[in-house]
Amino acid sequence: MKRASVLRKMQLILGVLLFVGMLFSLYNVFIMVPTEQKMGIVQRIFYFHVPSAMMSFMAFFTVAGFSIAFLVKRNAWHDRVAVACAEIGVLFTTIALITGSIWARPIWNTWWSWDARLTTFLILWFIYIAYLMLRDYVGEDQRGARFAAVFAIIGTVDIPIVYFSIRWWRTLHPKPVLAGGEGSGLHPDMAFALYFSMAVFFILYLFLVATRLRVENSKMELEEIKRLHVLSTK
């Protein structure tokens, strides 16, 4: 199958890029960047925590895009891409939530606070867990798949709320360090490490999508062979 070969090649190229990029990113995080003065060494969680959160947004926007495409064109492949990206988005959200909590413990003296940023981000996690459960429950039913697609599109409404929560409300979560206005900003080495880490996480995201889509493609191939087998035995 043509799609299978494209996905395998993508997985291989992205895997090599990811390996090299990740090594350099770890070098940046643990050797190159200066230690933050107030928080100390634990602040280095930031370089994986922020990109994880950004990739979760990207994954959920992709889910919405492919859900819209599925509703318009009724192509099953679009629905499968949406489900795969939702799964990856939930993975990145889980990583961001847990690493954030670990970072918070020594700095805020608590694992969790019900402030606007943390709460809206947790709600985002619940929305896409619910989407995956719903999608699993409805199976191949087309009406159910369309309903799940609508649910996934509505779910993205929470993303701008999460993003702007630290601008709109007073929160325990730090104010934005990038494009945050007066008083915000990062040391140039820290900014470079963060941007580089984001680029590596984008490659990781694409790698996971290619890997996950190979499974979906194989599932479709298996279903087709089964269908043909049943027809030939009738």
Added chain:
Amino acid sequence: MENLNYLFAGYSVFWLLLSVYVFVIGRQQKTIEQEIAALREEIKK
């Protein structure tokens, strides 16, 4: 080097979750490919 254990925990969680996810989808892929091969073999007979 205060709070080094938290830094270690943070990065460990990242690598652990990522490894488990990649392992699970890798196994899924292998199982489906085996199923496809078995079915193709059966059809040939």
